[in-house]
Amino acid sequence: MSITRIDPSFDTLVPRDARIEKVHGNLKFPVRKGAFFSVSVFLVVLMFAFLLWMVSQLRNVFRSLSAGLPFAADNARRIRWLGMAVIAGELARTLVVYFWSFYLSQHFTANGLSFIAVADFNVSAVLSGLVILVISEVFREGARLQDEQSLTI
Numbered sequence: 587m588s589i590t591r592i593d594p595s596f597d598t599l600v601p602r603d604a605r606i607e608k609v610h611g612n613l614k615f616p617v618r619k620g621a622f623f624s625v626s627v628f629l630v631v632l633m634f635a636f637l638l639w640m641v642s643q644l645r646n647v648f649r650s651l652s653a654g655l656p657f658a659a660d661n662a663r664r665i666r667w668l669g670m671a672v673i674a675g676e677l678a679r680t681l682v683v684y685f686w687s688f689y690l691s692q693h694f695t696a697n698g699l700s701f702i703a704v705a706d707f708n709v710s711a712v713l714s715g716l717v718i719l720v721i722s723e724v725f726r727e728g729a730r731l732q733d734e735q736s737l738t739i
Contacts, residue, residue, distance in 0.1 A: 615694065618693075622689060626686070629682050633675075633678070633679070633682075636671070636675060636678075637675075639671075640668060640671050640672075640675075643664045643667060643668055643671075644664075644668060646660070646664055647661050647664050647665060647668075656725075656728070657725060657728035657729045657731070657732045658729060659726075659729045659733075661725050661729070662722050662723075662725035662726035662728075662729050663722075665718060665721055665722035665725055666719060666722035666723075666726075668718055668722075669715050669716070669717075669718030669719035669721070669722055670715070670719070671715075672711060672712075672714055672715035672718055673711075673712055673715035673716070675711075676707075676708055676711040676712055676715065679708075680705050680706060680707045680708075681705075683705070683706045684703055684704070684705045684706075687701070687702075687703040687704060688703035690703075691703045
């Protein structure tokens, strides 16, 4: 990386063999029209549609809870879908971030800088999805028990 001299005393502050390593941050550059831009916009719209679907499912669960029907069979199914959606959403987010960083590493060059594509996988999001799946099984079992109880005299 070339350093532009701003102050003559700068030479005493930074040694000549200094290097920048493992820097994380944001890089902004002009938008390229074409396939990359179109695919990126499509993926962002798809992710927002996916989030809207998840919110509607969660809203339906809360609606049935407020109606006094916590252990409805539909709730167990909705919560199961939400758990799978959280896991699938994290995997999709990881792939999109890797795609964007790979594109950057292939198409952006600067003297002394190298960009490495990394998959930013969030394990806690997947674990949260697994916890939601366990909760859905609790709701499924509660719905089964509530159906059994309603059949007894």
